[in-house]
Amino acid sequence: MKKCNRCNVEKKESKFFVDNDKKDKLTTICKECISFRRNKKKEIVNTYIRLYKGCACCGYNKIYDAIDLHHMSDEDKFKNISKMETYSDKRLIKELHKTVPLCKNCHTEHHANVGISHSRLEEIRENALGLIEEDNLLKIS
Numbered sequence: 001m002k003k004c005n006r007c008n009v010e011k012k013e014s015k016f017f018v019d020n021d022k023k024d025k026l027t028t029i030c031k032e033c034i035s036f037r038r039n040k041k042k043e044i045v046n047t048y049i050r051l052y053k054g055c056a057c058c059g060y061n062k063i064y065d066a067i068d069l070h071h072m073s074d075e076d077k078f079k080n081i082s083k084m085e086t087y088s089d090k091r092l093i094k095e096l097h098k099t100v101p102l103c104k105n106c107h108t109e110h111h112a113n114v115g116i117s118h119s120r121l122e123e124i125r126e127n128a129l130g131l132i133e134e135d136n137l138l139k140i141s
Contacts, residue, residue: 001013002015002016002024002026004016004028004029004030004033005028005029006029006030006033006037006086007030007032007033009030011030013026015030015031015032016029016030016031017031017034029086034085034086037085037086038085040089041084041085041092044089044092044093044096045064045069045081045092045096046064048069048093048096048101049061049064049067049101050064051128052100052101052128054067054101054103055067055101055102055103055106056100056101056102056106056116056121056124056125056128057102057103057106057110057115057116057121057124058103058105058106060103060105060106066103066104067101067102067103067104068101068102068103068104068107069081069096069099069100069101069102070099070100070101070102070107070110070121071098071099072098072099072100072118072121072122072125073098076098077095077098078091078094078095078098079095081095081096081099097129099125100121100124100125100128102121
């Protein structure tokens with residue numbers, strides 16, 4: 001038996017994922033809590049992309065899984081959004097505010113220096129953050 005660090009419920013070890021980095025080889029959070037966090041994270045990320053109306057460059061918005069979250073600065077980057085499923089909503093939103101959504105094509109072009117400029121992306125992000133703060137949907141409190 002093992003206690004989940006998220007829900008504080010004692011559960012069978014089979015209710016935890018394998019994590020070879022841990023002493024007991026199990027995650028500290030149960031599968032059920034991780035699944036809940038993954039769904040919550042996806043909901044928050046999709047809301048963020050929706051507030052931008054899709055790709056900040058070309059406007060693509062058909063499939064949100066085809067949109068990357070580009071960090072504007074590697075120095076300010078805490079972690080990839082995809083690796084933050086067990087972090088709090090507040091921490092996730094704080095990290096999202098450092099990004100701009102770009103479709104796969106625009107993201108690749110930006111990194112190849114043939115797409116939208118970094119300064120233009122920063123301008124789009126600043127304008128969008130102002131609207132997001134006004135809307136209060138993803139405000140950091």
